[in-house]
Amino acid sequence: MVSILKNNENFTPYVFYTTFLKEVAEDINKEGYVIFKFVENGDDKVFDSSYRIEPISIPLLLSLSEQLSKYFKEPIDLLLYKNNATKEVLNFLHKSDFFWIAGNNKLTSYPLGKNILKFEESFLGDFIKKDPRPEHRVRCYSLNDDNLISKLEVFESEDEKRDFLISEYVYTVRQHFQELLFDNSNTSNKTDYYVELLSELITNGVLHSKSNTFALMFVNNFSTKFSISDNGIGFEESLKSKSANLLYTPFELKNKIDKLSILKVNPKIINNLHVIFETLYYSALKDRRGLFDLMISVVLESKGYFRLHSDNAQIIVSNRMNKQLLELSNLRDDLFKIHEDILINSIKDNRYDDQMIKLKNQIMDCFMNLYNIVCDKYNNDYRYSSIRFYNVKFKGVHIEVEIPNA
Numbered sequence: 001m002v003s004i005l006k007n008n009e010n011f012t013p014y015v016f017y018t019t020f021l022k023e024v025a026e027d028i029n030k031e032g033y034v035i036f037k038f039v040e041n042g043d044d045k046v047f048d049s050s051y052r053i054e055p056i057s058i059p060l061l062l063s064l065s066e067q068l069s070k071y072f073k074e075p076i077d078l079l080l081y082k083n084n085a086t087k088e089v090l091n092f093l094h095k096s097d098f099f100w101i102a103g104n105n106k107l108t109s110y111p112l113g114k115n116i117l118k119f120e121e122s123f124l125g126d127f128i129k130k131d132p133r134p135e136h137r138v139r140c141y142s143l144n145d146d147n148l149i150s151k152l153e154v155f156e157s158e159d160e161k162r163d164f165l166i167s168e169y170v171y172t173v174r175q176h177f178q179e180l181l182f183d184n185s186n187t188s189n190k191t192d193y194y195v196e197l198l199s200e201l202i203t204n205g206v207l208h209s210k211s212n213t214f215a216l217m218f219v220n221n222f223s224t225k226f227s228i229s230d231n232g233i234g235f236e237e238s239l240k241s242k243s244a245n246l247l248y249t250p251f252e253l254k255n256k257i258d259k260l261s262i263l264k265v266n267p268k269i270i271n272n273l274h275v276i277f278e279t280l281y282y283s284a285l286k287d288r289r290g291l292f293d294l295m296i297s298v299v300l301e302s303k304g305y306f307r308l309h310s311d312n313a314q315i316i317v318s319n320r321m322n323k324q325l326l327e328l329s330n331l332r333d334d335l336f337k338i339h340e341d342i343l344i345n346s347i348k349d350n351r352y353d354d355q356m357i358k359l360k361n362q363i364m365d366c367f368m369n370l371y372n373i374v375c376d377k378y379n380n381d382y383r384y385s386s387i388r389f390y391n392v393k394f395k396g397v398h399i400e401v402e403i404p405n406a
Helices: 013-031 055-072 087-095 098-102 145-152 158-182 188-208 234-240 252-258 267-285 291-301 319-344 353-380
Strands: 002-005 009-011 036-039 051-053 076-079 139-141 213-219 223-230 305-317 387-404
Touching (some): 002 009, 002 013, 002 051, 009 013, 013 387, 051 055, 051 087, 055 076, 055 213, 055 223, 055 387, 087 098, 139 158, 145 158, 158 188, 158 213, 158 223, 188 213, 188 291, 188 387, 234 267, 234 305, 252 267, 252 353, 267 291, 267 305, 267 319, 267 353, 291 305, 291 319, 319 353, 353 387
Parallel strands (some): 002 036, 036 076
Antiparallel strands (some): 213 223, 223 387, 305 387
């Protein structure tokens, strides 16, 4: 049995990756299955216990629960406790729709349940009067919603399907997150930009990763935080489906950094880090805004934090990388302007080819430089490095962002 919330410990993404995943893996190896205990002390030590969860950890918890329920082919048992120590966090999770999504809800007035956790529903409801902000809800995006699967059948190409889904999700994402984006001075004047980026990332999750995608945005007086988590096929499998074109050959950056052998880390684990770099590199070359642009906007323009996790590896991007990010951002802007010019003017000839290839090569060189710097810092003192490696594999793609309120 694994406790989700520990006494006097905030359940953050850091705790999730470093402690919780390990405990879940150990319990499965020992018992052959896993049961979740909502809080460490249950109904004991009620007046000496305190439990907290950072809201952006909720998509991670749902994503893991869905993976486990698929593996065991049944929902995972979750033991709930309702007492003075748990009522506030239980109230928040209930009113943020966590239990509606995780359970087996069939009521159309609430989010459709994914049947990934099994719990006693009598513990829910009749909580304290305090209600969280209505927009502080966890969202689940799925091709099973709104008849999207049948709607996509009329399109033949992946590009057509993607464009259709983005157009659908732009409206939905605006409904879900616009008010929260307005509340941060660093995002209020770029609301449309963030809506576009989030719609692209959610589309990638449900279409290319072939997975439910969980997301939550939370705002307080100090910052805006949001996380997106799926348990789909992951970056590497997705990149394998890409076709070579003028600017991109699949795994061209990864093949180069594979040969450097800077880090003394298990090759299987380091492979995941190299795939993350490859994905950001690919995103920097595309004719649409995406993952790379989100990273630049959050870190370079808002002095925030951007964390990207895949399988066993994670990169944490902050303003410590400003010099390298600024150079990459300028090159990306130059390349994107050409993409826009080609699209707007319906240019069919190759007048820009040489210029675009030159920019692409410069972007690759910048990523190579960034990789070398990040690895050197890890070798000097991994505790303060921008990269993390974990012994437990967590399938899918997981993004966490923190944008300070200026």
